[in-house]
Amino acid sequence: MKPIVNRRTFLAGLGVGGALLPLLPTEKALGQNANLPKRLLVVCWTNGYIMDAWRPQGSETDFTLGEILSPLEKLKSKLLVVDGLGQRVHYEADAGALGWGKDQWYGGHDGYPGVLTGVPCKDYRDFFETSGGDSIDQYIANELSAAGQSLSFKSLVVGPYATGGYSGCISYNGVGTEGITPESDPFNLFKTMFEGRNLPKGELDKARAVKKSVLDYLNGSLTAFSSRMGTEDKAKIESHLAAVREIEKQLETTITLDCTLPTLPASFDTHDDISNYPKALKVFSDLLVAGFRCDLTRVASLTLTDVGGDGLVFSWLGDEFTGPGDEYPIRQYHDITHRAGQSGEHTRRKIRVEQWFHEQVAYIAEQLEATPEGSGTMLDNTLIVITNDMGINHDSKVQPFTLIGNLDGYFRTGRSLKYPVSNDMGTAHNQLFVSLANAMGVDGSKFGAPRYAQELPGLKA
Amino acid sequence: MCVTGSDERACAQSFIRDFGKRASRRPLLSAEADKLVSLYDALRAAPITYTYAEATQTLLSAMLQSPQFLYHWELGPSAPLIEGGSLRLNGYEIASRLAYFLWATMPDDELFAAAESGGLDTADGVASQAQRMLALPQSSYLFTDMVGQWIRLDKLPGLVKDPTVIEIDATLRGAMRSEFEAFVNATLGTRGSYVDLLTSANGFVSAPIAQLYGLSGTFGNQPIATPLPNGRVGLFSQSAFLAIEALPQEGSPVRRGKLVAERLLCRTIPPPPPGLNPEPPAVPDGVQTREAYAAHSEDAACAPCHVSMDPLGFAFEHFDAVGRYRDSEAGRPVDATGTIHGLDGAEVSFNGAGEMMKAIAASDEGQACLVTQLVGYALGRALGEFDMTTMNDGLLGFKSASLDVRKLVPFVASNKSFRYRIPAAGETIQ
Numbered sequence: 001m002k003p004i005v006n007r008r009t010f011l012a013g014l015g016v017g018g019a020l021l022p023l024l025p026t027e028k029a030l031g032q033n034a035n036l037p038k039r040l041l042v043v044c045w046t047n048g049y050i051m052d053a054w055r056p057q058g059s060e061t062d063f064t065l066g067e068i069l070s071p072l073e074k075l076k077s078k079l080l081v082v083d084g085l086g087q088r089v090h091y092e093a094d095a096g097a098l099g100w101g102k103d104q105w106y107g108g109h110d111g112y113p114g115v116l117t118g119v120p121c122k123d124y125r126d127f128f129e130t131s132g133g134d135s136i137d138q139y140i141a142n143e144l145s146a147a148g149q150s151l152s153f154k155s156l157v158v159g160p161y162a163t164g165g166y167s168g169c170i171s172y173n174g175v176g177t178e179g180i181t182p183e184s185d186p187f188n189l190f191k192t193m194f195e196g197r198n199l200p201k202g203e204l205d206k207a208r209a210v211k212k213s214v215l216d217y218l219n220g221s222l223t224a225f226s227s228r229m230g231t232e233d234k235a236k237i238e239s240h241l242a243a244v245r246e247i248e249k250q251l252e253t254t255i256t257l258d259c260t261l262p263t264l265p266a267s268f269d270t271h272d273d274i275s276n277y278p279k280a281l282k283v284f285s286d287l288l289v290a291g292f293r294c295d296l297t298r299v300a301s302l303t304l305t306d307v308g309g310d311g312l313v314f315s316w317l318g319d320e321f322t323g324p325g326d327e328y329p330i331r332q333y334h335d336i337t338h339r340a341g342q343s344g345e346h347t348r349r350k351i352r353v354e355q356w357f358h359e360q361v362a363y364i365a366e367q368l369e370a371t372p373e374g375s376g377t378m379l380d381n382t383l384i385v386i387t388n389d390m391g392i393n394h395d396s397k398v399q400p401f402t403l404i405g406n407l408d409g410y411f412r413t414g415r416s417l418k419y420p421v422s423n424d425m426g427t428a429h430n431q432l433f434v435s436l437a438n439a440m441g442v443d444g445s446k447f448g449a450p451r452y453a454q455e456l457p458g459l460k461a
Numbered sequence: 462m463c464v465t466g467s468d469e470r471a472c473a474q475s476f477i478r479d480f481g482k483r484a485s486r487r488p489l490l491s492a493e494a495d496k497l498v499s500l501y502d503a504l505r506a507a508p509i510t511y512t513y514a515e516a517t518q519t520l521l522s523a524m525l526q527s528p529q530f531l532y533h534w535e536l537g538p539s540a541p542l543i544e545g546g547s548l549r550l551n552g553y554e555i556a557s558r559l560a561y562f563l564w565a566t567m568p569d570d571e572l573f574a575a576a577e578s579g580g581l582d583t584a585d586g587v588a589s590q591a592q593r594m595l596a597l598p599q600s601s602y603l604f605t606d607m608v609g610q611w612i613r614l615d616k617l618p619g620l621v622k623d624p625t626v627i628e629i630d631a632t633l634r635g636a637m638r639s640e641f642e643a644f645v646n647a648t649l650g651t652r653g654s655y656v657d658l659l660t661s662a663n664g665f666v667s668a669p670i671a672q673l674y675g676l677s678g679t680f681g682n683q684p685i686a687t688p689l690p691n692g693r694v695g696l697f698s699q700s701a702f703l704a705i706e707a708l709p710q711e712g713s714p715v716r717r718g719k720l721v722a723e724r725l726l727c728r729t730i731p732p733p734p735p736g737l738n739p740e741p742p743a744v745p746d747g748v749q750t751r752e753a754y755a756a757h758s759e760d761a762a763c764a765p766c767h768v769s770m771d772p773l774g775f776a777f778e779h780f781d782a783v784g785r786y787r788d789s790e791a792g793r794p795v796d797a798t799g800t801i802h803g804l805d806g807a808e809v810s811f812n813g814a815g816e817m818m819k820a821i822a823a824s825d826e827g828q829a830c831l832v833t834q835l836v837g838y839a840l841g842r843a844l845g846e847f848d849m850t851t852m853n854d855g856l857l858g859f860k861s862a863s864l865d866v867r868k869l870v871p872f873v874a875s876n877k878s879f880r881y882r883i884p885a886a887g888e889t890i891q
Binding site for chain 2: 209
């Protein structure tokens with residue numbers, strides 16, 4: 001069939017997905033509650049690290065950061081570096097039965113959809129997979145919402161140049177769904193979050209009524225449409241329907257904007273010209289920080305690459321990052337990674353890229369750290385989780401984690417932790433997610449595979 | 462369209478009916494149309510009070526977000542019919558399948574009319590529509606798209622090579638694409654010839670391609686049918702395939718061989734097992750590409766899979782990283798000999814891509830693979846047990862039609878896999 005525009009990308013461009021929705025200024029004041037909001041931001045990219053350059057040297061509490069984590073030096077006392085976790089559930093699953101068509105996993109890239117889920121994917125066919133369940137960000141967002149939390153956005157799922165459909169997804173909502181396509185246009189995200197804020201009351205009501213009428217129609221036609229479908233197809237429509245209902249809920253939510261809006265740069269190509277990647281990421285970072293500051297959302301995932309990072313060329317890092325690659329026509333991220341370790345030059349290049357990614361996350365953390373909140377800073381009530389679907393090997397048996405922040409004292413930070421790895425296979429990463437959920441005030445014991453549904457020991461204060 | 466002063470609500474209703482049929486690829490059910498009319502009414506009433514133009518614009522946006530437009534699940538107006546445990550698709554479902562198979566777009570008026578009059582309820586009716594559609598120019602997309610997917614033509618726009626090997630620019634990339642399209646249109650599109658696709662020695666040459674192939678004579682921007690020298694026969698001896706399935710500096714026997722095995726023989730090549738270094742070997746000065754890859758068939762861990770790929774790829778050793786011809790590499794004659802293991806159960810030796818392609822084109826395995834590829838493309842899903850009859854009948858039909866792919870198309874379209882489907886678990890059949 002003709003490879004037309006990805007259905008979800010198409011939908012995103014069509015309007016009702018957010019651009020029409022004005023943000024509604026209201027009376028409800030925030031922050032009067034003694035309990036300050038807790039927030040979670042997950043940042044993920046692919047292709048692993050040179051682990052020796054990532055792993056801190058020294059003891060649990062007295063350590064020096066490696067080159068890759070050096071951009072976080074200023075925040076060292078707020079870090080928890082967690083080594084030795086991995087996608088145990090993924091490797092314990094019967095790969096053949098899930099469609100890999102073989103009695104073993106390929107051992108690389110197939111773990112991307114399992115980065116945050118804690119259950120094996122339901123179906124795996126040549127990099128097109130459906131989830132086995134919620135990702136931890138969505139699990140927490142859903143639980144908070146079910147418990148009555150009513151924000152403009154249950155969660156934000158974003159990522160510069162994220163391709164979505166082709167396994168660019170780390171956030172999943174429900175079993176058998178295809179993943180939430182990250183919003184990849186920062187200007188769209190700005191509109192979704194802030195447009196219409198200054199509309200006069202009458203126009204605001206009107207825009208809201210239009211949007212509501214269209215959503216009502218879509219809600220009804222999706223329900224009727226799926227009524228006769230088989231279980232599997234119905235599940236897909238259900239997740240479509242859930243997204244429509246989510247937007248409907250946004251309409252009913254009102255907030256106070258006791259916060260400063262980020263200023264947007266002049267418009268630039270956010271789709272094809274990869275040299276704009278740093279600019280786009282900066283806008284995303286500012287918007288995520290603003291989303292937290294304005295309490296539009298408390299859960300976000302930021303995906304920095306798709307499953308292989310093949311489109312990412314780090315031209316802004318210097319001439320040695322351009323030109324033809326060793327294996328691929330262009331020296332792109334995947335190419336840089338495959339040859340890392342083979343020569344000093346290749347290794348240095350890979351480490352520099354990983355360091356650069358961490359500089360970008362450090363920027364977000366520093367913005368939060370610079371925002372006073374309660375008796376401390378916003379970072380004290382936030383947890384940033386940096387992860388990657390790979391360690392140094394071409395698999396997800398060890399998935400590195402760096403946590404920044406402590407969620408109001410839940411985690412004891414300033415430490416470097418190492419969990420047991422046997423036969424290359426790390427300790428189940430599910431357990432960290434259970435801890436995250438509990439720290440966010442949500443029951444984590446229902447998350448992921450029941451056999452690993454307990455907290456990771458040693459994290460808490 | 463509506464003129465000033467006419468009944469705007471009636472206009473909206475006819476817009477909903479007409480556009481709804483196109484967007485849903487079938488007439489709207491009255492309940493569906495009613496919902497849209499209600500939406501229209503809401504948009505015109507307080508507090509929205511949209512104008513007619515604003516309201517229809519919003520209707521359009523809603524219809525393009527409706528599941529009927531977005532998903533290929535064409536229910537109604539008539540309920541599906543169960544025949545022998547399978548569901549027979551209704552006329553509109555068939556029309557939609559046909560249109561996306563042959564044209565990659567929505568049905569035209571004639572196809573809608575056939576669906577409405579019951580003309581697509583029989584195998585013969587479907588076959589004759591397929592023949593009509595195939596005769597229209599937009600059907601050429603079927604062949605260029607399907608074959609383009611085989612050779613991963615989508616990689617072409619971003620293709621670059623080591624500048625010390627060749628400076629590849631947009632002009633050359635464009636010429637590679639035109640050569641590909643002209644060749645596929647001439648062989649499959651016009652003549653339907655599977656054999657020609659694999660073995661025709663007539664290429665389509667424009668000035669950049671002439672330079673690449675070392676042809677003298679005057680060529681312009683448009684590709685011209687030209688006999689090609691150096692045993693360059695068939696699509697897989699032409700620049701697009703050879704340049705895409707290559708590394709920045711040299712050709713890639715593994716990628717080329719894997720593609721031939723998977724796309725032309727429908728063989729399954731498993732991915733490298735965990736822990737193996739998946740990187741291609743370096744090709745140092747003085748060493749031939751083929752020699753650098755020898756380890757693959759010597760190393761016990763690599764050999765089991767690579768013996769089924771690399772030898773097929775060695776057939777292309779006369780062609781470098783962009784498809785230029787070479788007699789020698791590293792100062793020694795090129796060795797493009799090899800063996801297709803188990804082709805129709807036999808060991809078939811060849812010297813060069815031309816001989817290999819002739820053997821594949823003449824084999825049951827190659828011909829069955831083409832049928833499989835076309836059925837898979839028509840259905841847009843993985844094939845299974847349900848499709849065995851279609852594929853077996855297809856192969857017999859393909860052979861009796863002298864391997865004419867154009868005759869295979871209506872055959873596939875009127876067969877069981879295309880006109881029926883298996884009810885999904887949990888589906889409600891009325």
